[in-house]
Amino acid sequence: MKAWRFYAFGDMRLDDIELAACPPDHVLVEPLVVQPSATEAQLAFGIPTLAYDHVKSKLETDAPLQLFGHEFCARIVEVGSAVTGYAPGDRVAARAKLPCGDCPMCHSQRSDDCRRGPIIGFQLPGCFAERALLPAIALVKVDDRISDSEAATLQSLSDSIAGVETAQIRPGDSVAVFGQGSMGIESMQAARACGAGQLITVDVRPEACEISLALGADQAINASEDDPVEAIRDLTGGEGADVVFECAGGSVKLGLAGDRALKQAMHAVRSGGKLVGISWFGGPLELDVDLMRERSLRYLFPDISSQAHLEYTVRLVASGRISMKPTIRHVLEGIDKVPEAFEITAHKAQYQAINPAQVVIAT
Numbered sequence: 001m002k003a004w005r006f007y008a009f010g011d012m013r014l015d016d017i018e019l020a021a022c023p024p025d026h027v028l029v030e031p032l033v034v035q036p037s038a039t040e041a042q043l044a045f046g047i048p049t050l051a052y053d054h055v056k057s058k059l060e061t062d063a064p065l066q067l068f069g070h071e072f073c074a075r076i077v078e079v080g081s082a083v084t085g086y087a088p089g090d091r092v093a094a095r096a097k098l099p100c101g102d103c104p105m106c107h108s109q110r111s112d113d114c115r116r117g118p119i120i121g122f123q124l125p126g127c128f129a130e131r132a133l134l135p136a137i138a139l140v141k142v143d144d145r146i147s148d149s150e151a152a153t154l155q156s157l158s159d160s161i162a163g164v165e166t167a168q169i170r171p172g173d174s175v176a177v178f179g180q181g182s183m184g185i186e187s188m189q190a191a192r193a194c195g196a197g198q199l200i201t202v203d204v205r206p207e208a209c210e211i212s213l214a215l216g217a218d219q220a221i222n223a224s225e226d227d228p229v230e231a232i233r234d235l236t237g238g239e240g241a242d243v244v245f246e247c248a249g250g251s252v253k254l255g256l257a258g259d260r261a262l263k264q265a266m267h268a269v270r271s272g273g274k275l276v277g278i279s280w281f282g283g284p285l286e287l288d289v290d291l292m293r294e295r296s297l298r299y300l301f302p303d304i305s306s307q308a309h310l311e312y313t314v315r316l317v318a319s320g321r322i323s324m325k326p327t328i329r330h331v332l333e334g335i336d337k338v339p340e341a342f343e344i345t346a347h348k349a350q351y352q353a354i355n356p357a358q359v360v361i362a363t
């Protein structure tokens with residue numbers, strides 16, 4: 001089968017490789033649509049972000065490596081002898097981070113907090129290939145009402161659902177979301193589905209503000225025209241929002257906000273409110289902890305998305321309560337287009353992309 005392999009950062013090649021036999025607890029799938037996550041796209045070019053050191057040392061010792069490809073929709077071709085509940089022909093998506101099954105957390109029914117298990121696309125080969133072998137515990141069935149293209153966004157969206165659960169939004173809470181890239185738009189829609197009251201979004205791109213309003217934001221602030229902190233305070237009676245999601249941070253070179261949006265977010269949340277950190281910054285930051293202490297801010301980071309989050313995500317998209325379609329602007333045809341999808345996704349601002357660029361591998 002054909003599979004993309006990395007020989008070094010920035011050097012990916014479409015190789016012919018042997019397909020292993022299907023283990024008893026795995027399924028063999030044919031990827032239909034796959035997209036690089038923003039993190040994977042940055043790593044592909046050696047841009048420091050989450051897991052950079054891990055990928056760098058693996059490439060130095062083990063290249064060529066099949067890397068990435070955990071955001072996908074695939075069709076099952078074969079099921080392992082111990083797998084129940086799935087059959088050839090089923091469409092599936094998957095969660096990325098899996099429990100190890102054998103640590104104190106897993107043994108005490110807290111496997112959702114296990115950090116020792118494999119991650120699809122890192123320790124396990126992902127779906128930038130004509131076939132993939134996946135552990136059945138990773139999977140969720142895709143509802144017939146969800147297209148292949150939207151299904152490829154389910155994994156990322158389930159991470160945003162986990163973020164909203166971590167924030168413990170109460171019905172009617174005012175919520176502000178800095179950044180209306182894919183995670184920002186997902187977090188905004190997830191917050192609405194989970195009971196948020198007033199929803200305020202912030203971006204510097206007029207088109208992102210428009211999509212945000214079309215998908216349910218009450219107000220979208222263009223931060224290149226207005227001060228978002230002042231605007232959010234004005235819209236919340238001078239207090240600031242109950243919950244603020246920070247989804248804009250990251251490399252300025254890639255069109256992201258550096259740490260500016262995080263600093264603004266700390267002023268846009270009300271005293272005693274919650275700030276949820278979604279962005280990856282690629283290195284340590286300097287933060288005014290005294291300010292956070294003085295304002296009793298809760299700075300939270302999302303839990304790992306679980307099987308329950310993924311199943312709920314399927315329901316939200318199937319029932320139309322969350323729509324990802326308007327954010328999908330680049331759909332490329334054929335496995336040979338994978339490098340182009342990485343290029344667009346790593347430089348979303350330049351290509352006016354919101355969701356990562358997708359590749360249709362099969363139909």
Ligand SMILES: [Zn+2]
Binds near residue numbers: 104106
């Ligand atoms: Zn474990």
